[in-house]
Amino acid sequence: MADPASERDTSGISFEFNDRDFRRACKMIYARAGIHLADHKRDMVYSRLSRRIRALGLNSFADYLDVVEEDPEREEQSFINALTTNLTSFFREAHHFDALREQLRKLPRGDVIDIWCCAASTGEEPWTLAITACEAFGSDTPPVRILATDIDTNALTTATTARYGNDRIADLSIERKRRFFLRGSGPNEGLVSVKPFLRKLVEFRQLNLLSPDYGLRQRFTAIFCRNVMIYFDKPTQYEILKKVAPLLAPGGRFYAGHSESFAHALDIMQPCGRTIYRAASDAR
Ligand SMILES: C[S@@+](CC[C@H](N)C(=O)[O-])C[C@H]1O[C@@H](n2cnc3c(N)ncnc32)[C@H](O)[C@@H]1O
Structure with a gap:
C-alpha cells in the first residue's frame, strides 16, 4: 500500500x-x-x-x-x-524516457516493439511508456506493445482502471494533458483518465519477479525495472537479473532506478548509460 x-x-x-x-x-x-x-x-x-x-x-x-x-x-x-510500497509518478526519472525515445527512433521500422514494465505499481510508469512511444512515433498507434506487471493486485487494479487525481498529472505539459488524458466531470470531477488509444498499448498482468519462470516468450527492446530491486538483497537481485537478461532483445536496454546499481552482477548486466544497462552477452 x-x-x-x-x-x-x-x-x-x-x-x-x-x-x-x-x-x-x-x-x-x-x-x-x-x-x-x-x-x-x-x-x-x-x-x-x-x-x-x-x-x-x-x-x-x-x-x-x-x-x-x-x-x-x-x-x-x-x-x-x-x-509492498507503490510510490511512483508519471515521468518519474524523466531522463529514462528521453533515452527510450532515442532508442525507439533508431530502431528499424516494421516490427512490433515489445517493452516490459516489471514493477508497474499503480500504472503511472507504463502509461508514461505508452505516451513516450506515441511521441517517438508521432502516432496514436505506435508499433509498440507494453507488458506491465507487478506482484500487487490492488496496485494493478488502480493501474488498469487508469483513473487518477488531477494532481498526479499537474507537472505534465498542457499539450500532454490534452493529448493523452480525459478530464472527468460530474462524479468524476477532479479526476483524469487515460485515453482509450493509450490503453490499447498496455496489457496488465500479475507477475512475481521471484517466480522461477516468468512464462514470457517475447524478447524486449526495453525492460523498465525501476525502484523495485532496492527492496531485494543482492543474491535475490542476482537471481532476478539472471532470468531477466535473456529476455532482452539484441540491442535491448534494461532501465533501473536511480539508487540501484548492479556492480555485483557485471557478468549479467553491463552499464551503458545513466542507470541503463545491457545484457553482458550482448556487449561481448
Ligand atoms: C516503489 S514501486 C516502483 C514503481 C515504478 N517502477 C517506479 O519506479 O515508479 C515498487 C513496486 O514493486 C512491486 N514489487 C515488489 N516486490 C515485487 C515482486 N517480487 N515482483 C513484482 N513486483 C514487485 C511493488 O508491488 C511496487 O508496486
Whole structure:
C-alpha cells in the first residue's frame, strides 16, 4: 500500500507486536516476494498489518500470521499487497524516457516493439511508456506493445482502471494533458483518465519477479525495472537479473532506478548509460 503519509494507525485499537512477530512477518514476506525489511521498517509493518488484523476481526499478530500461512487462498495476497510500497509518478526519472525515445527512433521500422514494465505499481510508469512511444512515433498507434506487471493486485487494479487525481498529472505539459488524458466531470470531477488509444498499448498482468519462470516468450527492446530491486538483497537481485537478461532483445536496454546499481552482477548486466544497462552477452 502506497502512501507513507498515511502509515500512522489511527484506529485507537492496538495489538501487541513483539520481536518474534516482526521477525516472522519479515521472513514471510521475504519468502513470498523477496522483499527484505530492515529493522527500521518495524512501525510500517505494524501499521500496515494491523489494518488487516482489524479487517479480519482477529486479536493478535500471531493469529494473523497463522491465517496467512494456513489459509493462503484467503489472506496471502492481501498480506503481500499490504507490505509492498507503490510510490511512483508519471515521468518519474524523466531522463529514462528521453533515452527510450532515442532508442525507439533508431530502431528499424516494421516490427512490433515489445517493452516490459516489471514493477508497474499503480500504472503511472507504463502509461508514461505508452505516451513516450506515441511521441517517438508521432502516432496514436505506435508499433509498440507494453507488458506491465507487478506482484500487487490492488496496485494493478488502480493501474488498469487508469483513473487518477488531477494532481498526479499537474507537472505534465498542457499539450500532454490534452493529448493523452480525459478530464472527468460530474462524479468524476477532479479526476483524469487515460485515453482509450493509450490503453490499447498496455496489457496488465500479475507477475512475481521471484517466480522461477516468468512464462514470457517475447524478447524486449526495453525492460523498465525501476525502484523495485532496492527492496531485494543482492543474491535475490542476482537471481532476478539472471532470468531477466535473456529476455532482452539484441540491442535491448534494461532501465533501473536511480539508487540501484548492479556492480555485483557485471557478468549479467553491463552499464551503458545513466542507470541503463545491457545484457553482458550482448556487449561481448
Ligand atoms: C516503489 S514501486 C516502483 C514503481 C515504478 N517502477 C517506479 O519506479 O515508479 C515498487 C513496486 O514493486 C512491486 N514489487 C515488489 N516486490 C515485487 C515482486 N517480487 N515482483 C513484482 N513486483 C514487485 C511493488 O508491488 C511496487 O508496486
